Amino acid sequence: MTLILFVYGACLGSFLVAMADRYVTGESPFFPPSHCATCSTRLVPWQMVPILSYLVLRGRCAYCQANIMPTTLFVEGVTAILLTTWTPTFTLPLLWLSLWTFAALCDTQTQTFPGWLSWAALGISLISQPWSIILLATSLFGLIRWLWPHWIHPWIGDGDLEMMLGYWLLFGSLSLVHWVLLACGLALLTVRAHVKFAFLPYLMASALAWWLWP
Ligand SMILES: [Zn+2]
Structure with a gap:
């Protein structure tokens, strides 16, 4: 069972990386078929096997020898x-983490991600919550959505706050604090001062670390 989940998880990672690449280049998710980002040569099935293809190709395109981003292998792994931790009760948190992994991949390259994603992730985190929490969370979400276009130089992205809201709903206040602290620590260690940077990848790295740690 663990092996099957591992294979599914690797495929999920491969899919998320491909969809994020297509978001960045503005290509349709369905067309054209999988191809090298540099020489546009269409890939054959053995070049699309998650994890294994990257290792066999040693991180290079078989045709033009262009580098394939190491992020691909990392995310697939x-x-x-991540998916080996699946049990029926973990379905929603894992779905939520997958959605935000996709957002983080888009954010890394463009500092944006598709707007529908926040709504979908909020919906997932609100399933089986009491009405009072649903009312509070949707009000906060609406406030973020209304306020950010009016804020000229925001010091944090609206997507980051929306992810924090979802994390709080799924994992509670104490976990939220641990998670944000680790993300800030990682960012402080690696980001130069006074530059605008994508924070979602740090939040995501922290979320995955806290999820996998136990
Ligand atoms: Zn190529």
């Missing part, structure tokens, strides 16, 4: 391990 992490989502593979």
Whole structure:
């Protein structure tokens, strides 16, 4: 069972990386078929096997020798391990983590991600919540959505706050604090001062670390 989940997880990671690449280049999710980002040569099935293809190709395109982003292998590996933790009760948190992994991949390259994603992730985190929490969370979400276009130089992205709201709903206040602290620590260690940077990848790295740690 663990092996099957690992394989599914690797496929999920491969899918998320491909969809994020297509979001960045503005291509349709369905067309054209999988191809090298540099030489546009269409890939054959053995070049599309998650994790294994990257290792066999040693991180290079078989045709033009262009580098394939190491992030691809990293994300496929992490989502593979992530999905091995699946049990029916973890379905919603894992779905939520997958959605935000996709957002973080888009954010890394463009500092944006598809707007529908926040709504979908909020919906997932609100399933089986009491009405009072649903009312509070949707009000906060609406406030973020209304306020951010009016804030000229925001010091944090609206997507980051929306992710924090979802994390709080799914995992509670104490976990939220641990999670944000680790993300800030990681960012402080790696980001130069006074530059605008994508924070979602740090939030995501922290979320995955807290999820996998136990
Ligand atoms: Zn190529």
